[in-house]
Amino acid sequence: MDVLRPTLVRIGGRVYRKNLIQEQPFPREEEEDFCTGPGECADDDPCDAFAVEETERGFQSRVEVPSPLYKYIIGKKGETKKRLETETRTSISIPKPGVEGEIVITGQHRGGVVSARTRIDVLLDSFRKKQPFTHFLSFALNQPAIQEKFLQFKEEVLEKCSQDHGVSSSLFQNPAKLHLTLGTLVLLNEQEIRKACDLLQQCKEDFVDQITGGQPLTVEVAGVEYMNDDPAMTDVLYAKVRMKDGSDRLQVVADQLVERFVASGLMLKEWDRVKLHATVMNTLFRKDPTEERNNTTMTGKSSFKERESFNGRNILKLFENFYFGEVQLDSVRLSQRFSSDTSGYYSTSGQLFFS
DSSP states (O other): OOOOOOOEEEEEEEEOOOOOOOOOOOOOOHHHSSOTTTTTTOTOOGGGGOEEETTTTTEEEEEEOGGGGHHHHHHHGHHHHHHHHHHHEEEEEEETTOEEEEEEOOOOEEHHHHHHHHHHHHHHHHHHTOOOOOOEEEEEEEOHHHHHHHHHHHHOOOOOOTTSTTTTGGOOHHHHHHHEEEEEEEEOOOHHHHHHHHHHHHHEEEEHHHHTSSEEEEEEEEEEEEEEOOOGGGSSEEEEEEESSSSSHHHHHHHHHHHHHHHSSSSSOSSSOOOEEEEEEEHHHOOTSSSOOOGGGTTTTGGGOOOOOOOOOHHHHHHHHOEEEEEEEEEEEEEESOOTTTSSSSHHHHHEEOO
């Protein structure tokens, strides 16, 4: 680790340095200095970052945690929980596995409770980032006319370019799941899903209606482009998307939605702007036909070493301006990964309608 540029963790509007050195328990006399008296906070303690209640027996803090993350606070054979309790002189109560609830931290000193809560927050933030995404914000592009043109594109590519290295039918997107991905989310329980749905509706009221005028956005899907820097070694080929009227309203809606979700803590910021594109060919599909046919730029954990690239030069030359069609985008969906609805598209957990 570069000591001049340590890893930073943002929690609740505050930024903490991630210390890779394992902490050692403080001697008892130092703990007495560390633990402040009732109603007080040490200068460096983020007492205002979360609620610490005074009780008859001391102090406590409660934190809502999705049940899949309990194990990271408990640790192997309970070692993480025991270490936290010992080093902060607190007691940490965790609900039973699979039972949604709150982790409750109690202690005789406010400083100890604050320390335990801060360290738990850091652990949760770290392990949440390692979870595979469960949902994503999307625009559906699976209208019948677009699907028909996509199947024509697939047929012509295989007819004219199947001799090119790596080109095969297994590379192509499922036409029923053609979409634009705005950003991915890790939602681990029903409460977090509801929070994301509520935020979508708040975005509608705050800015989406004003940008769209309460009307669907007319979009053209035309032309193909590749992700990496060598068309002879292509991993992802995508269709380009643009507003028919030449405006940037679709881009503005996408960027502001992602900005709002990032600010809420529900989404991690990956790019300065959303890259509006619809994946049509992806080498990950060949590796595992059942793999989520999602936007490869958003998965974050794909093993590029296992990919077998394909030569996309002829495809790019022959289909540079291929017209997939025009579509009316009338909503943003909170789509569920590894799922399908009756249309073949991803199951929808929530939806923001433009009109």
